[in-house]
Amino acid sequence: MSAVVNPSAADSGHAHADHHQHKESFISKYIFSHDHKMISKQFLITAIVMAWIAMIMSMIFRLQIAFPGESFAFTHFFLGDKWAPNGVLSSSMYLALVTIHGTLMVFFVLTGGLSGTFSNLLIPFQIGARDMASGFINMLSFWFFLAASIMMLSSLFVESGPAAGGWTVYPPLSALPESIPGSGTGMTLWLFSMILFIAGSLMGSLNYIVTVLNLRTKGMRMTRLPLTVWALLLTAIVGVLAFPVLVSAVLLLIMDRLMGTSFYLSEIHIAGEALDNMGGSPILYQHLFWFLGHPEVYIVILPAFGISSEVISTMSRKPIFGYRAMIGSLMAISFLSFLVWGHHMFVTGMNPFLGSVFVFTTLLIAIPSAVKVFNYIATLWRGNIIFSPAMLFSIGMVSTFIAGGLTGIIVANSALDIQVHDTYFVVAHFHMVMGVSAIFAMMAGVYHWFPRMYGRMMNTKLGYIHFWVTLVSAYGVFIPMHYVGLAGGPRRYYDYTEFPMFQGHFVDLNVMITLFAILGGVVQIVFTYNFFHSIWRGQKAPQNPWHSNTLEWTAPVEHLHGNWPGPLPTVYRWPYDYSKPGKLEDYVPQTVPLEEGEEDH
Amino acid sequence: MTTLLILVVLVLGFMVVLRLSRVAELTSELRGLREEEIPERDNRISGRMMWAFGAIYLLWFLWLPLEYGDVFLPPPASTQGEMIDGMFTFNWWILGIVFFGTNIALFYFAGRYYHRAGRKAFWYPHNNKLELLWTVIPSVVLVAVIIYGLNVWNKITAAPVPGTMEVEVYSKQFDWTFRYPGKDGKLGAIDFRLITGENPLGIVTHKTIAARLAGLHEEVDNAKADLDARKEVLPKSKIKEKEEEIAHLNRLIERIMGLRTLMEQDIAANGENSTYLHGADDKVTKEFHLPVNTDVELVIRSQDVIHSAYLPHMRAQMNAVPGMATRMHLNTTITTDSMRTITDNPDFDYILMCNKVCGISHYNMQAPLIVESPGAFKVWNIMLPIFEKPGSSEPDTKNEAAATTSDTVKTEIAGEAEAAAGTNNQSN
Numbered sequence A: 001m002s003a004v005v006n007p008s009a010a011d012s013g014h015a016h017a018d019h020h021q022h023k024e025s026f027i028s029k030y031i032f033s034h035d036h037k038m039i040s041k042q043f044l045i046t047a048i049v050m051a052w053i054a055m056i057m058s059m060i061f062r063l064q065i066a067f068p069g070e071s072f073a074f075t076h077f078f079l080g081d082k083w084a085p086n087g088v089l090s091s092s093m094y095l096a097l098v099t100i101h102g103t104l105m106v107f108f109v110l111t112g113g114l115s116g117t118f119s120n121l122l123i124p125f126q127i128g129a130r131d132m133a134s135g136f137i138n139m140l141s142f143w144f145f146l147a148a149s150i151m152m153l154s155s156l157f158v159e160s161g162p163a164a165g166g167w168t169v170y171p172p173l174s175a176l177p178e179s180i181p182g183s184g185t186g187m188t189l190w191l192f193s194m195i196l197f198i199a200g201s202l203m204g205s206l207n208y209i210v211t212v213l214n215l216r217t218k219g220m221r222m223t224r225l226p227l228t229v230w231a232l233l234l235t236a237i238v239g240v241l242a243f244p245v246l247v248s249a250v251l252l253l254i255m256d257r258l259m260g261t262s263f264y265l266s267e268i269h270i271a272g273e274a275l276d277n278m279g280g281s282p283i284l285y286q287h288l289f290w291f292l293g294h295p296e297v298y299i300v301i302l303p304a305f306g307i308s309s310e311v312i313s314t315m316s317r318k319p320i321f322g323y324r325a326m327i328g329s330l331m332a333i334s335f336l337s338f339l340v341w342g343h344h345m346f347v348t349g350m351n352p353f354l355g356s357v358f359v360f361t362t363l364l365i366a367i368p369s370a371v372k373v374f375n376y377i378a379t380l381w382r383g384n385i386i387f388s389p390a391m392l393f394s395i396g397m398v399s400t401f402i403a404g405g406l407t408g409i410i411v412a413n414s415a416l417d418i419q420v421h422d423t424y425f426v427v428a429h430f431h432m433v434m435g436v437s438a439i440f441a442m443m444a445g446v447y448h449w450f451p452r453m454y455g456r457m458m459n460t461k462l463g464y465i466h467f468w469v470t471l472v473s474a475y476g477v478f479i480p481m482h483y484v485g486l487a488g489g490p491r492r493y494y495d496y497t498e499f500p501m502f503q504g505h506f507v508d509l510n511v512m513i514t515l516f517a518i519l520g521g522v523v524q525i526v527f528t529y530n531f532f533h534s535i536w537r538g539q540k541a542p543q544n545p546w547h548s549n550t551l552e553w554t555a556p557v558e559h560l561h562g563n564w565p566g567p568l569p570t571v572y573r574w575p576y577d578y579s580k581p582g583k584l585e586d587y588v589p590q591t592v593p594l595e596e597g598e599e600d601h
Numbered sequence B: 001m002t003t004l005l006i007l008v009v010l011v012l013g014f015m016v017v018l019r020l021s022r023v024a025e026l027t028s029e030l031r032g033l034r035e036e037e038i039p040e041r042d043n044r045i046s047g048r049m050m051w052a053f054g055a056i057y058l059l060w061f062l063w064l065p066l067e068y069g070d071v072f073l074p075p076p077a078s079t080q081g082e083m084i085d086g087m088f089t090f091n092w093w094i095l096g097i098v099f100f101g102t103n104i105a106l107f108y109f110a111g112r113y114y115h116r117a118g119r120k121a122f123w124y125p126h127n128n129k130l131e132l133l134w135t136v137i138p139s140v141v142l143v144a145v146i147i148y149g150l151n152v153w154n155k156i157t158a159a160p161v162p163g164t165m166e167v168e169v170y171s172k173q174f175d176w177t178f179r180y181p182g183k184d185g186k187l188g189a190i191d192f193r194l195i196t197g198e199n200p201l202g203i204v205t206h207k208t209i210a211a212r213l214a215g216l217h218e219e220v221d222n223a224k225a226d227l228d229a230r231k232e233v234l235p236k237s238k239i240k241e242k243e244e245e246i247a248h249l250n251r252l253i254e255r256i257m258g259l260r261t262l263m264e265q266d267i268a269a270n271g272e273n274s275t276y277l278h279g280a281d282d283k284v285t286k287e288f289h290l291p292v293n294t295d296v297e298l299v300i301r302s303q304d305v306i307h308s309a310y311l312p313h314m315r316a317q318m319n320a321v322p323g324m325a326t327r328m329h330l331n332t333t334i335t336t337d338s339m340r341t342i343t344d345n346p347d348f349d350y351i352l353m354c355n356k357v358c359g360i361s362h363y364n365m366q367a368p369l370i371v372e373s374p375g376a377f378k379v380w381n382i383m384l385p386i387f388e389k390p391g392s393s394e395p396d397t398k399n400e401a402a403a404t405t406s407d408t409v410k411t412e413i414a415g416e417a418e419a420a421a422g423t424n425n426q427s428n
């Protein structure tokens, strides 16, 4: 298992590099590129666009929640007369926006965007490979992703509106067009878009797995892999095992919708008519969905762990504390993530004993998660911390992960979940633990590896502004949101004014949340500006700006096919020799041979 | 006003950003600073900001409940709710300690160990003892959390003692209907194919089946007549649609006849105990009342999509799933009146709300719940109309006879109500 040295792969890669030194056309270089570096940029920029769309959606519906029934030029500008008559968001579009916001954020930004970008960028670079195992399949994976994105967005323009049953699209609501307008064409597009998305994601994941297992350079044992690669590898494995189940869930739903089958439908009387469907179960869909859906949240958070581990260690100038424990906890989390899906279904009428089992498995996950947090903190302890924007975002990630992880212990406990299930408490919990944490890590990754992607530096000062305002607004949005939930405020409600119990301070909290959300949205302009401006006008990056140990910084700044002009680098040590006693510098790249008598970690 | 405010914020924010970015860029260009070389001063400032932020964050965290704590729900009004609230308290303490501990350590270390030239970080790649410690301690704490949690969960979900009153909570887009058992104390069978305007829950009785079949036959006849009359003028697709409609109605008829056979067999086998005989005396209502300090089992159903019966004041929730009945145990402890006193709000009402997105009016699918003394509950309950007046299913019953029956029923009701009022007085 260890020391899978693959000289033949390395050699053929070398030949491949020589072979490709011819001039590329614009199309093969920027559009139908097989090159992992270019594909990672394609993923990243698509994700940034999708994130903007999803964020503007959240601002629109946040305005409605805080100021129900008021007219907003902002809302009207985006939605027009049909969905926002007189500038007031309509209730069917409200649900549609929430649904598409969630879908875009979870799948397109934090699955496609996060692991798509960083798996592509970092896996070949950090294991010392010339490219992915299959550049062609890698390219396809992006194009499926893009096609899925376009199809999802196109559903915003259909007559009956986009899917509106929530990002989990539970049937029968999602199966019966007569139950909600969004379950017409919009839902069909949603379902087919997801199939494309999953196809792309599977191609990507298989490629990542094969690449990590087979194309590691000489000396790169599994126990010398950076934690980013470990995290991305496990993410890919979880994805390969979980996503196909979503395909089957979606296919059965498509059949129920288009072919009159009854997988999820039984004994329904709707729009004045008794339907023919008998014998199906809506609960079956929930089991299938969450069998993917829960691992999905780990698909989102594992790369975030990888990135923050790498950044925190590098910028603290200290080895990550407990490298093996970190790998162990990543593995434990990945494994356990398949055994906990039922915690989303405590109040579906599920057998209480089964519920107990899911309580147990879910709370087990808290242990490796806690270990990770403690290890991050121990890494900071007595470090020599350089506060690059990436480091700030990584520390922010640990903090938000603590805040969100702890409320996980509440919602994992079935008895407590009875009260807070489907309230804003849950919304606050998952935004904190997977939304904000993963976005923070993604930002950290972008700031940290921008020089590696574009050969230029991003502006540090703007990074500081971006970080602090984002941190303040993230907490300003999601901490008060717990209160809304504990006050009994259900999620996916268009308007709370119908309830006397939701007045007074409840409204004030909602206003506060919305104002912070706007602040947080506006400050992303700083980031976007910094990002695009720096692509062309940023300072030229040096070879190894962060004095990092990993292999990506040994490749020349200029992009070239095959990554390294000469032979592939050889690895002699683990990636975390920072501030090692007896060394002159506070870092020792992985390519530096062990000194006589020096112990590898 | 608020629109204006927000627009101003947006515009200002945007302008500030552009200004700042120019300034930042010019200064770094002027001074020849490298983006990746972060001067000690900046690291110190960032470190101090970590401290400041950590402190403000934690203080704000403590201040929020003082300022906004009044949005929390009033004391739980059911025994289940009391258990859940107690469990919350226990968990909040544990989580609070961990939250403050980890955040303090995180922000303190981050601020304390900012980069200084000439200093080297401490080489500390692992410490097995420490790692063991912080694996074992959380595990032990979690065992406590799990044991406590499952204990409460088991109590809440325990099977009801036989004889517990059942109340049906029936959901459809976008309202709630309730069904109380009649004299037999049992809810009768229902079938979604029998749902009509007069029979909103689809209760199964001889009469409802007969009426539904008659109605369906009429529909089929009308559709057929219509089709025959217009066969020449209608386009092909429309004809097909009509034919399919007729086929669908015929399938319904067939299935309902199947149901009737089933019912007859069940009655033959079980006699009085057949669930098909319990429906006629059920009471269907739009009002939701429960007797205080009484165990009830809510039987929750849905007609169309998934809904969820959420009673935040009771800390109770259960989904309503079409095609199956879910169950939830409830033992309320505080009457609506008492809660009005406790919350010092004469308009207070317990609310049943839908908590599973179910369509465009999901946000307004609510019904007030009145919790009252068992006596008052009985009075209210007895006055509810019975689904099918006894005897009225016999088509050949004489008017006179019908009148007398209903009269006896009336006196009976009045008697019971008096008795109930008596117990009510006693219990007060």
Ligand code: HEM
Binding pocket: A055, A058, A059, A062, A098, A099, A101, A102, A103, A105, A106, A110, A165, A166, A167, A168, A427, A431, A434, A435, A436, A439, A477, A491, A492, A493, A517, A520
């Ligand atoms: C830009 C800042 C964000 C704000 C202000 C925001 C706000 C909200 C709000 C208010 C809801 C509606 C909750 C409901 O009614 O159920 C929501 C839903 C959701 N958000 Fe966000 N969110 C933000 C970013 C994110 C991120 C980064 C993620 C990534 C995980 C995310 C994922 C979701 C999901 C999955 C839902 C549930 C959608 C559904 O109910 O179907 N959001 N968000």
Ligand SMILES: [Cu+2]
Binding pocket: A293, A294, A297, A340, A341, A343, A344
């Ligand atoms: Cu989950």
Ligand SMILES: [Cu+2]
Binding pocket: B307, B308, B354, B355, B356, B357, B358, B359, B361, B362, B363, B365
């Ligand atoms: Cu609803």
